[in-house]
Every structure is written in structure tokens, then in C-alpha cells.
Amino acid sequence: MTTKKYDPLLLQNQLCFPLYASARKIVAAYHPMLKKLGITYPQYITMMVLWEEKEISMHDLGQRLLLDSGTLTPVLKKLEAQGFIRRYRKQEDxxxxxAALTEKGLALRDQAADIPHQMGCLLNRKGTLFSPEEMERLKKELYEIIDALTAK
Structure with a gap:
């Protein structure tokens, strides 16, 4: 009787691949909902932070989103061009x-309010994919991965 030796280079044995593929599928699922709002996924997560904070430094925003300034700057420029935010320099420094939320940006929140529910319906269309407790556990575990891989 032969036993297969574990091969760490098989795609099926990788944790990174299902994480990568899931992230791509999730972003693709958001696309039609966000297209109706005229924003992309990176713009959406940026707006979520701004809906929470109302105004934030680019540095702090980049830290919250795990994005560098080279990635974040075009996102902010586009949101500013659309009138959802305004960018300015602090007078004191x-x-x-x-980046600060505008009235138009605040109004966008109302238009986006149902998106989390729509995503939940997509994830659960084959029955209950995750209970609320399982969802919290998965989020916690994913944040643990992010923390482990984030240079401090």
C-alpha cells in the first residue's frame, strides 16, 4: 500500500489560493451594486471609512485600508472629482x-445602505452559508492573518 506524500506546492494544499480566489469573487460580486453608485470597490471601502470618520488624514486612511499613498491617491482624486470628498491640507500642519466627506458623499451612504444585505443574500443563496457567529469567527481569523502579515 502506497501513501501519497504531502506536497506543499500543490495548489489544493495552499491557504493563500482560496483566500485570493474568495477575495476576487467577493469584489466581483460587489461590482454590479457599486456600478449603480458609480464607484469601485476601493472607492467603496474608502467611503466606508469616511462615513464613519467624516474626515481623516490620508496617512490614517491608508493605515485603516492597508493601502499605500500610491494606491490611495488616485482613489481619493476620483472621489474628489465626483464630489464625494474634498481634500485639503491642515492649516496647523x-x-x-x-480627506473630508461632502454632503454628496454623505448622501451616497444612503444609496449604499442595502449593499451589505445584498452581499449577505448572495453568500447565503445556497442556504445558510455562515451563521452570524461563524461570520464573526471567520472575520476574526482573517484579521489575525492580516495582523500576522502586517509589518509593525
């Missing part, structure tokens, strides 16, 4: 670039 002109090195600080700030």
Missing part, C-alpha cells in the same frame, strides 16, 4: 493631507 501643511504636511497633513486630509
Amino acid at each position: 501643511e504636511r497633513l493631507l486630509m
